[in-house]
Amino acid sequence: MNDALPVMIIDDEEHLRFTVAQTLELAGYQPLTYQSAEAALADLDHDFPGVLISDIRMPGMDGMMLLREVHQRDPDLPVVLITGHGDISTAVEAMRQGAWDFLEKPFPGERLEEVVKRGIDKRRLSLENRYLKAELEAQQSAPGPRLVGRTPAIQRLAAMVQRISQVETDVLLFGETGAGKDLVARAIHERSSRSAKPFVAINCGAVPESIIESELFGHEKGAFTGAVERRVGKFEYANGGTVFLDEIESMPLSLQVKLLRVLQERMVERLGSNIPVPLDIRVIAATKVDLKLASEAGDFREDLYYRLNVVTLPIPPLRERREDIPLLFQHFAAVAASRSGMEAPPLDASGVSVLLAHDWPGNARELRNLAERYVLLGATCDHRLDNLMQGVDSDGGELTLPQQVDLFEKQLISQALDRHRGHVIEVCRQLGVPRKTLYDKLRKHGLKAEHYRHNATP
Structure with missing residues (x-):
């Protein structure tokens, strides 16, 4: 779903802005060009779904100042800095201060596309975790036991x-x-x-x-x-x-x-x-x-x-409401983390795929036990979610790859509709798809934007 995802390009040199924008447009992204950092910041919102690319040396606010300002607003937003031949030490310092990556002039188009793709993947994961956390907090504010889910x-x-x-x-x-x-x-x-x-x-x-x-x-x-x-x-x-x-x-x-x-x-x-x-x-x-x-x-x-x-x-079994599984897992992980005084590791895209592929014969109790192990052992190389799942029994009702992809796509669209209260234009902007494509996918998955305008609160 890389179609038309936005990338901000900030450089005072017009030819570089044009070259980078053309390369990214051919790669399927939506380039947004700016001559100054101040102009880019004016258009930057909290949930910007893309990546920032900025030259380090610019008049006025330079790339390092822009990096600090962006991360004050949103520390999870990937910022890629463009460096000249003599700016390597500056680039190293920028990486220490949280820059996502840097590109040394002159850089090939393949290198640009690879850096942007990784940055987009990171941004999507950050926004997904942010959304899940916000929805959990909203549901946890309700009195009494909570029925977590959006299905x-x-x-x-x-x-x-x-x-x-x-x-x-x-x-x-x-x-x-x-x-x-x-x-x-x-x-x-x-x-x-x-x-x-x-x-x-x-x-x-x-x-x-x-x-x-x-x-x-x-x-x-x-x-x-x-x-x-x-x-x-x-x-x-x-x-x-x-x-x-x-x-x-x-x-x-x-x-x-x-x-x-x-x-x-x-x-x-x-x-x-x-x-x-x-x-x-x-x-x-x-x-x-x-x-x-x-x-x-x-x-x-x-x-x-x-x-x-x-x-x-x-009471529906978990396999009949698979779209709720990542949110429910995050809920159980948050509870386990609070009880143990530990931090719940973030759930990445591969982890979501593992959760959606399992048949969950033990239902929510089985999912809760997995979430507790995930928190207590941590998402280390030896204790990744797919490794932890090896000890979980299954009835063999795993989904095919196309079914997993469809379910994951439906989940992302549903969450975007909920976040933007059913406003299609905002959903298209977040997901980076044209309006016609979004409407086709809504029909495919049986989703209706108007339902999310009336059911704003879970």
């Missing part, structure tokens, strides 16, 4: 979570292992009027069958051997708040009858007691299997299934 699937889920949290109804969450059912349950609770009351999570598959009834409903002193004192159960403890029953398909059939009664009557009796305790709770259940099929097979009570199935929220 239609996660946006629909976020809208449903917001709507359901405002009404009193039990909820059934359906999704694969690691898809984030616990996060969605907490998001519903935190956005509801019950947020100040307890959120009690119970993994029905992790509690031994012999004690799960006591854990849920509590018991009186002497109710059974070892019951030396009264114990309040999870349901009673959660009074006024939310009970989250994870892996509800693992609950014993004998206990499902009692759970059904609790859900219908909103009362619980401790083991060893005949006195019902009124409950004011919301119940959120989660399952990774189809409870309808489980009930037909006799593995789950049909009446309990229909009682839970008031509102069902499907």
Whole structure:
């Protein structure tokens, strides 16, 4: 996507400006020529997507002064300095001060194109990371657990979570292992009027069958051997708040009858007691299997299934919202970095390709574990993302190269639309493509610019 990406050329010599501009135009870039550094700075904005090329020796503001001024505004913007034969020491000093590269006169066109290409790649990566960081900060400013993502699937889920949290109804969450059912349950609770009351999570598959009834409903002193004192159960403890029953398909059939009664009557009796305790709770259940099929097979009570199935929220697996994977990875890396006191290494284009190519059978949990390893080990040569992925299991559902390219292109266009609030001209300028090309790609990927004008905030 090098088409018409801008390159600023700053030199007081007209013939050099013309020669450099002609070479870059033939290479597919958009040359912008300036006779002075002051004129170039007047046109330079914060998100300029290209590269600056400037002669060192110029009247007024010279190349070194321009370098310092540019990096005060944006330290990530690549600046290439043109040096004369006697300016090598100055060029070395410029590199120490952050110049991207230098060109010694006279330089061949191939050398110019190679330096600009590397600078453009660096700039694209810098802007991509800047955008991801800004979007993460915007999403992290929202109260409660965050549903990170821009795909239609996660946006629909976020809208449903917001709507359901405002009404009193039990909820059934359906999704694969690691898809984030616990996060969605907490998001519903935190956005509801019950947020100040307890959120009690119970993994029905992790509690031994012999004690799960006591854990849920509590018991009186002497109710059974070892019951030396009264114990309040999870349901009673959660009074006024939310009970989250994870892996509800693992609950014993004998206990499902009692759970059904609790859900219908909103009362619980401790083991060893005949006195019902009124409950004011919301119940959120989660399952990774189809409870309808489980009930037909006799593995789950049909009446309990229909009682839970008031509102069902499907949680999309990660492979069905691949465009969210880089953003979600950055989110997990930022959390891990904050917790460990370390800095999260930047995610480069090859890393994004590795993330998009994986099938993620473990979903968001698998991605989070990878992000934590990435932060703790660092993006060193031995611990690059592709090397870290070698220890991750896959179901073999990798994407082909054309699919990865299409997905990466769609992600870049979607992020540019979001950043510029759907303004097509600004998107064309950032991506360096003509308007017709952009509209063709919008149709190809099913994107509509007007959606980003109305949905400015994730």
